[in-house]
Amino acid sequence: MDSHSGPYLNHKALCSPLGAARLCQLALGCAVIAMVTHTAGYSGSHGVFCMAAWCFCFAMSVLVFFLDATRLYSYLPVSWDNLTVTCAAFATLMYVTASVVYPLFFVQSECPYAGCDVRNFRIAVTVCSILGTLAYGAEVALCRARPGQIVTGYMATVSGLLKVVQGFIACIIFGALANRSQYSQYAGTIYCVVVYAFCFALTALVIIMTVCKRTKAVCCMPFDRFVVVCTLLEVLLYLSASVVWPVFCFDTKYGSPWRPSSCPQGKCPWDSKVVVAVFSFVNFGLYLADLIYSQRIRFVSSHRPSNSRA
Known part of the structure; x- marks a missing residue:
């Protein structure tokens, strides 16, 4: 379907495996940022990096989902398929790094001075970050060119x-x-x-x-x-x-x-x-x-x- 004809909103942005993966990215990214700012916390250069990675990927996912759902990407002078798979691959790497760095520096088996709630929230942040990695990886897998396929992207x-x-x-x-x-x-x-x-x-x-x-x-x-x-x-x-x-x-x-x-x-x-x-x-x-x-x-x-x- 031509992006300039038909419904203004792209229902496939929701009702498709790729749309589901992007919705998971948004939900998990929002959960991670909320838990970190609410109780889990972050500090030092390693914590700032993790928080910056999660916020950047969340903002990027919001923009990609909005442009896809409204079909506004068709007005951009870019290759949309190439742009989205590049963003997804980069976000996957950012999430992988944050999922390793954050628990390494912030998650401990014993309760920290701030209490066990902080530890539990940090564990939850790590789990959601790992699931976010899988969500971005799923988008890459769904968009990846298959063997024998004509490569246009x-x-x-x-x-x-x-x-x-x-x-x-x-x-x-x-x-x-x-x-x-x-x-x-x-x-x-x-x-x-x-x-x-x-x-x-x-x-x-x-x-x-x-x-x-x-x-x-x-x-x-x-x-x-x-x-x-x-x-x-x-x-x-x-x-x-x-x-x-x-x-x-x-x-x-x-x-x-x-x-x-x-x-x-x-x-x-x-x-x-x-x-x-x-x-x-x-x-x-x-x-x-x-x-x-x-x-x-x-x-x-x-x-x-x-x-x-x-």
């Missing part, structure tokens, strides 16, 4: 979803770099930071181009070939950074292979260096998997008005 493919994960992992790396990583000590570690920033920018560019429907041709080559070229370049760059960073951080000539005993917990540069090294290997593996999978798909640019999957 790149972000719905495994390669497109991997792009979101790669960008999220890069953000974790940047956070570790900013947390006393001492990356400016050596030219080799500075090179690695440049690699991380360049690959993140390239990945973000591909996502933005896809969402904004700029997929006709790039640099006189088809979009799918452009993505493969970018991914190959990112694989090579991350391979070099995954080798250079550990050498300049953990070799005895430049650093320490073991955690210094005098290093304070939570404020140790060595810990940040380990986080960067681990997630560098993780992102290298993701880019490699992306490169392998991208050989199996052919992206078909669609210039028809984007219809919601709901």
